[in-house]
Amino acid sequence: xxxxxxxxxxxxxxxxxxxxxxxxxxxxxxxxxxxxxxxxxxxxxxxxxxxxxxxxxxxxxxxxxxxxxxxxxxxxxxxxxxxxxxxxxxxxxxxxxxxxxxxxxxxxxxxxxxxxxxxxxxxxxxxxxxxxxxxxxxxxxxxxxxxxxxxxxxxxxxxxxxxxxxxxxxxxxxxxxxxxxxxxxxxxxxxxxxxxxxxxxxxxxxxxxxxxxxxxxxxxxxxxxxxxxxxxxxxxxxxxxxxxxxxxxxxxxxxxxxxxxxxxxxxxxxxxxxxxxxxxxxxxxxxxxxxxxxxxxxxxxxxxxxxxxxxxxxxxxxxxxxxxxxxxxxxxxxxxxxxx
Amino acid sequence: xxxxxxxxxxxxxxxxxxxxxxxxxxxxxxxxxxxxxxxxxxxxxxxxxxxxxxxxxxxxxxxxxxxxxxxxxxxxxxxxxxxxxxxxxxxxxxxxxxxxxxxxxxxxxxxxxxxxxxxxxxxxxxxxxxxxxxxxxxxxxxxxxxxxxxxxxxxxxxxxxxxxxxxxxxxxxxxxxxxxxxxxxxxxxxxxxxxxxxxxxxxxxxxxxxxxxxxxxxxxxxxxxxxxxxxxxxxxxxxxxxxxxxxxxxxxxxxxxxxxxxxxxxxxxxxxxxxxxxxxxxxxxxxxxxxxxxxxxxxxxxxxxxxxxxxxxxxxxxxxxxxxxxxxxxxxxxxxxxxxxxxxxxxxxxxxxxxxxxxxxxxxxxxxxxxxxxxxxxxxxxxxxx
Ligand SMILES: Cc1ncc(C[n+]2csc(CCOP(=O)(O)OP(=O)(O)O)c2C)c(N)n1
Ligand SMILES: [Mg+2]
Numbered sequence: 001x002x003x004x005x006x007x008x009x010x011x012x013x014x015x016x017x018x019x020x021x022x023x024x025x026x027x028x029x030x031x032x033x034x035x036x037x038x039x040x041x042x043x044x045x046x047x048x049x050x051x052x053x054x055x056x057x058x059x060x061x062x063x064x065x066x067x068x069x070x071x072x073x074x075x076x077x078x079x080x081x082x083x084x085x086x087x088x089x090x091x092x093x094x095x096x097x098x099x100x101x102x103x104x105x106x107x108x109x110x111x112x113x114x115x116x117x118x119x120x121x122x123x124x125x126x127x128x129x130x131x132x133x134x135x136x137x138x139x140x141x142x143x144x145x146x147x148x149x150x151x152x153x154x155x156x157x158x159x160x161x162x163x164x165x166x167x168x169x170x171x172x173x174x175x176x177x178x179x180x181x182x183x184x185x186x187x188x189x190x191x192x193x194x195x196x197x198x199x200x201x202x203x204x205x206x207x208x209x210x211x212x213x214x215x216x217x218x219x220x221x222x223x224x225x226x227x228x229x230x231x232x233x234x235x236x237x238x239x240x241x242x243x244x245x246x247x248x249x250x251x252x253x254x255x256x257x258x259x260x261x262x263x264x265x266x267x268x269x270x271x272x273x274x275x276x277x278x279x280x281x282x283x284x285x286x287x288x289x290x291x292x293x294x295x296x297x298x299x300x301x302x303x304x305x306x307x308x309x310x311x312x313x314x315x316x317x318x319x320x321x322x323x324x325x326x327x328x329x330x331x332x333x334x335x336x337x338x339x340x
Numbered sequence: 341x342x343x344x345x346x347x348x349x350x351x352x353x354x355x356x357x358x359x360x361x362x363x364x365x366x367x368x369x370x371x372x373x374x375x376x377x378x379x380x381x382x383x384x385x386x387x388x389x390x391x392x393x394x395x396x397x398x399x400x401x402x403x404x405x406x407x408x409x410x411x412x413x414x415x416x417x418x419x420x421x422x423x424x425x426x427x428x429x430x431x432x433x434x435x436x437x438x439x440x441x442x443x444x445x446x447x448x449x450x451x452x453x454x455x456x457x458x459x460x461x462x463x464x465x466x467x468x469x470x471x472x473x474x475x476x477x478x479x480x481x482x483x484x485x486x487x488x489x490x491x492x493x494x495x496x497x498x499x500x501x502x503x504x505x506x507x508x509x510x511x512x513x514x515x516x517x518x519x520x521x522x523x524x525x526x527x528x529x530x531x532x533x534x535x536x537x538x539x540x541x542x543x544x545x546x547x548x549x550x551x552x553x554x555x556x557x558x559x560x561x562x563x564x565x566x567x568x569x570x571x572x573x574x575x576x577x578x579x580x581x582x583x584x585x586x587x588x589x590x591x592x593x594x595x596x597x598x599x600x601x602x603x604x605x606x607x608x609x610x611x612x613x614x615x616x617x618x619x620x621x622x623x624x625x626x627x628x629x630x631x632x633x634x635x636x637x638x639x640x641x642x643x644x645x646x647x648x649x650x651x652x653x654x655x656x657x658x659x660x661x662x663x664x665x666x667x668x669x670x671x672x673x674x675x676x677x678x679x680x681x682x683x684x685x686x687x688x689x690x691x692x693x694x695x696x697x698x699x700x701x702x703x704x705x706x707x708x709x710x711x712x713x714x715x716x717x718x719x720x721x722x723x724x725x726x
Contacts, residue, residue, distance in 0.1 A: 041506070067506050072533065072536075073529075073532055073533050073536050075529040075532065075533055077492075077495060077525060077526050077529050078495045078498065078526070078529035078530060078532070078533040080495070081492065081494065081495020081496050081498065081499060081526065081529075081530065082495050082496075082498045082499035082502060082533060083499060084495070084496050084499055085495065085496040085497060085498060085499020085500040085501070085502070085503065085513075086499040086500070086502060086503040087499070088478065088479070088484070088496070088499070088500060089499070089500050089503030089504065089507070090503065090507075091503050091506075093499075105525075108489060108492060108526075109492060109495065109526075112489045112492060113489075113492060113496070118691050118692070118693070118694065119472065119473065119691045119692050120472075120473055120474055120485050121473060121474055121477065121478055121485060121691075122473040122474075122475075122690075122691055123690065123691040123694075124477040124478060124479060124480075125477070125478050125479055126694060157692050158692050158693065160693075180694075181694040182693050182694050209697070209698075255697070256697035256698060256699065257697075257698075257699065259698065259699075260698075
């Protein structure tokens with residue numbers, strides 16, 4: 001079969017943007033940041049030869065050498081503390097915590113030092129460290145592999161807490177995190193590591209601290225982040241078939257929080273449903289619900305609803321489908337809000 | 341024993357015999373200020389009378405500073421003060437072992453080390469005065485903020501050392517710990533990581549026998565803290581922490597080894613905390629005064645004074661000069677602390693982030709509104725303690 005001229009790519013046509021996984025987008029962001037700035041170093045458990053248990057650091061040691069991407073002893077507090085020392089010296093460390101629950105040994109370093117360094121030194125010394133944490137459930141992980149630990153960090157003044165939900169955000173937000181003068185806890189929704197989209201580089205998806213409307217709607221706002229974004233989009237899709245138009249607001253950044261975007265959206269839809277995977281009690285959604293109540297009280301047609309994980313230890317693989325907020329649970333909350 | 345040899349890897353410990361350390365820490369001077377027979381043989385540089393006199397001045401200065409700070413806390417000028425009385429030789433030796441480009445990682449107990457590095461007293465004591473920041477620019481002084489969460493400074497030292505190594509800079513980090521801190525996980529993680537990275541770090545444990553009220557035998561079952569080095573694959577040295585000459589010899593060797601790419605060293609300095617843990621503590625509840633008296637006879641300053649007097653390096657005239665210098669310094673301290681600096685609540689929001697978040701700006705407005713027209717914000721309380 002002969003190709004017609006129309007089918008042949010023109011010699012100078014721009015290459016079609018590659019379709020990549022979210023994991024690859026993170027990997028590309030790391031590589032590009034390392035290429036752009038030799039102060040950027042990557043270290044953590046198994047990030048070298050193996051490329052990380054999720055392969056997010058794949059190829060970095062081969063390309064940049066052992067001094068730029070290296071394996072550490074199994075010692076999370078030491079990984080964090082070493083990153084702090086290196087940042088004070090002038091490096092831009094990006095460290096990987098292997099799984100959400102395995103970042104806990106590093107919590108003291110994060111809370112007592114990383115978050116406070118700038119303040120403790122009256123602005124003389126910042127701690128520009130990025131802590132990457134794959135988080136969340138839905139991957140059939142056994143215990144300690146599926147926590148949503150964002151609230152521990154969001155509760156700590158001095159940290160930025162980001163979590164991308166799209167391929168473009170994964171790339172763009174990580175580059176911004178690495179450029180930030182302040183420490184960033186970068187939560188990577190591990191269930192979305194294998195989600196794919198076209199990634200056209202360079203891409204910049206808006207500054208740290210801005211939310212993104214993923215779908216416009218007029219009847220209620222679903223406020224969400226991370227793995228809950230695709231859940232809310234699926235719920236909105238289903239609702240649309242029944243004539244209910246839901247707005248989906250992806251926060252992207254928990255700290256700083258884009259309160260303007262929340263107020264704008266809820267002010268116009270007059271109903272808010274806050275969705276996240278972490279346990280609900282004293283969770284990040286409680287903060288969101290309180291802020292919405294404070295700022296949008298007179299526009300609200302219904303109480304702010306929360307759809308969250310259950311207040312139990314994250315359950316094992318055979319049970320997690322009962323735990324995870326899904327589109328049906330979101331739509332039940334939407335129904336209640338619309339009936340109010 | 342000749343010059344301390346840290347190039348040989350950790351002294352071997354036989355599995356059956358347990359730790360290889362003699363109970364006696366390395367020494368140059370005995371308790372009476374006379375050279376110990378068969379003790380350390382310091383370099384000619386260290387034994388140079390001018391060097392020794394500089395060390396002695398520094399010891400006296402550290403004692404004067406510490407005494408004045410203790411006075412200030414009793415007058416309510418500081419919120420709290422952990423004294424280093426009795427440990428001055430460790431403070432002096434740590435600072436003298438370093439070059440200006442090296443990093444020092446002090447704890448709350450090491451205010452004297454800060455002023456010995458050159459940080460003005462009024463800045464060095466900022467934190468203990470009760471404000472929210474360390475009072476000096478850590479990069480300018482190559483001195484990290486004083487660390488209070490025990491042993492958490494250890495991994496920072498590893499990071500600074502590793503950074504220097506990767507950058508190819510001949511820079512060393514010296515990290516101070518107390519004996520109680522050696523039980524913390526971060527102590528272990530720091531030493532293990534430093535050894536794996538062969539980072540240029542010297543870990544100096546000031547074994548002052550107590551962690552607040554808890555004596556060392558409730559902290560460890562090891563015969564010596566220096567023994568812990570064996571497990572990390574680094575040299576460990578136990579040295580008399582009240583003998584400036586011995587400390588200088590050991591730390592010089594450890595710093596040189598680190599600078600030359602030989603990796604980290606653990607140094608245990610055996611000393612004693614002469615005062616209570618802080619001004620807020622009551623040491624009579626957990627230790628006997630005859631124990632304290634025994635250690636008073638091992639005072640690091642008197643010991644060196646006896647030696648230097650015997651050498652003819654120190655006499656009444658030099659003592660007089662030092663006395664005057666110290667008096668002038670402490671008089672200036674008293675003046676500087678007589679007045680409270682102004683405190684303003686806006687400061688609390690300034691450096692949480694490089695750029696304050698909208699949330700912080702909102703809260704700053706809230707506090708401003710609460711204050712109304714009152715220009716003088718209430719001063720920070722001095723009642724807080726660690
Ligand atoms: C992680 C942590 N736990 C407890 C404390 C409270 N604390 C402050 S000093 C101290 C004793 C420390 O003893 P040591 O390490 O021997 O140092 P020293 O005070 O004798 O210099 C304790 C328990 C603390 N500061 N940090
Ligand atoms: Mg102690």
